[in-house]
Amino acid sequence: DAGVIQSPRHEVTEMGQEVTLRCKPISGHNSLFWYRQTMMRGLELLIYFNNNVPIDDSGMPEDRFSAKMPNASFSTLKIQPSEPRDSAVYFCASSPQTGTTEAFFGQGTRLTVV
């Protein structure tokens, strides 16, 4: 298996533009997580899904952020409109089942909003 696949790896966009980050979890994993990493705030859990259903989105910073999981093999994290303070590395991770703490992370998307 290729692991969790995120795209794009790097994104540079202008303030006010819409940004869509994509994630393909490991096949067979039924839990998916979106994290954001910055030097100031470390690794923050934004939202997670079980069986394509959002379970906890309390980490989503504000209404400009939204996440979807239309099927078991694809998820998106959208920021609209983007702001410079959204600049960070965004990680997607998947987990095989409930009852485990082990999550498998993708390589991340480095987002720069100018």
Next chain:
Amino acid sequence: GESVGLHLPTLSVQEGDNSIINCAYSNSASDYFIWYKQESGKGPQFIIDIRSNMDKRQGQRVTVLLNKTVKHLSLQIAATQPGDSAVYFCAESSGGYQKVTFGTGTKLQVIP
């Protein structure tokens, strides 16, 4: 959770020596405590976890110790190798296995 700062604490260890990375946690209700390793430019990688009702767990070259009295967690790496150089995060989960909160991280530098 723990506060996050601009500077990661750094631990420098000679190759072949044992490393001990420490972490203080704040949530007494956490069910699991977890260690992740993050190499430069990559996503975090799971190392080992320990359930809150245990005080020690061993893996391959790693041992995690949990002291609930003082809310302290440590990761011991035996015979540290250059490939162990990375940032190590402690994390905790509560209210279910999957809501994981990460700590600040410690940078481990292995000196050849």
